[in-house]
């Protein structure tokens with residue numbers, strides 16, 4: 001019996017995202033997201049008996065959910081996995097995973113606060129997220145000859161997905177060519193501005209339920225086929241070396257963080273990369289897409305650069321990526337919501353309800369979160385068929 | 388230069404002004420910063436398995452032994468990976484600057500920044516040597532210059 005056979009993704013919702021959501025707070029956004037996801041599932045707040053996410057304590061109180069099972073998993077896929085396990089083990093029936101952020105990033109002369117923890121061995125060197133991920137990309141370029149054009153192809157693909165998506169913050173900003181990407185100003189070499197995630201405000205929520213609690217869902221049910229999370233250490237406190245390893249000298253290096261998680265996810269699902277129809281990959285920086293294709297086993301080590309060329313990752317390609325525009329064009333609402341939004345887009349793809357970049361007949365979606373520059377990477381496999 | 392100016396490979400990499408925020412030592416990193424103030428680069432070596440350990444650890448990250456002994460590095464190494472930042476982390480930083488991971492000859496890696504050369508001179512494998520520059524509150528920060 002599949003461990004998540006009785007766990008269904010019942011509802012998803014993205015409230016409005018924007019560079020700045022005037023008059024909103026993190027809590028108000030998370031409330032909108034939660035109520036929207038419950039409505040999407042055809043459920044009422046009184047049906048909820050579990051909640052997780054960074055604002056779960058406030059949401060429990062403000063929405064009057066209590067007494068309720070509550071946790072505070074914050075980083076997208078780990079929260080979804082925790083909620084799924086909660087239901088699979090019979091401890092809850094309807095669990096909300098919610099995120100929201102607004103009014104936090106106001107001092108725009110600096111990079112966003114969550115990109116630069118004040119840690120003694122990185123902060124004095126002016127490190128922040130883009131530089132951390134750049135050190136990973138540069139090492140890969142050195143080892144395998146990965147090129148600026150290959151990375152810019154990723155960025156153009158993701159940004160053009162957002163260009164046509166009416167709900168994306170950067171809707172209508174494109175289309176972008178590879179040359180446009182490479183002509184944007186350098187932020188942290190090799191990353192140009194258009195190869196980096198935006199900063200914005202927003203939120204989202206997902207409702208998971210035990211299948212027999214939601215027999216008449218308004219949308220096609222989507223199922224959790226497998227998933228796992230990889231962690232190497234705290235983000236932005238240690239040198240983000242490609243070859244950073246745990247105690248096992250032959251273990252998976254930080255450069256391939258996510259590989260162990262992908263193997264476990266595929267093993268639970270009984271599937272492999274060739275079974276995936278759409279890759280809703282986390283896109284903090286262009287190179288991360290190339291790295292994840294290698295880490296997850298879609299191509300060999302060092303082959304990720306050539307792999308993303310020739311239309312493979314674009315519309316109609318074998319492995320379309322990040323079809324809502326991702327962190328580069330859809331939204332990057334702070335610390336956690338964009339990590340959950342890859343899962344939401346995977347659900348929409350499998351429902352067949354995407355108004356843009358719908359992958360026709362998609363049966364299996366791979367969603368991811370995190371990256372080697374931050375020492376973590378998570379994988380979730382969603383399916384249209386009950387496992 | 389300002390972030391709006393077009394970056395070029397001819398831009399020279401220099402230490403940050405002493406006005407950047409100083410480091411906030413943790414309980415077990417104090418010996419590192421005390422040595423740095425004397426312009427000495429130190430690391431820990433595991434008494435049991437001889438692994439060179441950085442950043443400062445409580446137990447050896449390879450064998451788990453608690454006996455870690457501070458040792459002085461010759462401060463020589465090679466660039467393992469590098470970047471050039473053109474959008475500063477915060478306004479007190481002057482761009483461009485070049486964070487880099489350095490492979491020290493003693494067998495450990497550390498994050499620092501490369502100075503004393505042009506942006507176009509940066510490369511993986513570049514030989515570098517440590518030098519120290521002051522920051523606030525009596526701290527000194529190690530940088531690496533082409534050797």
Ligand SMILES: [Zn+2]
Pocket residue numbers: 433434435436437438447448449450451452
């Ligand atoms: Zn040891």
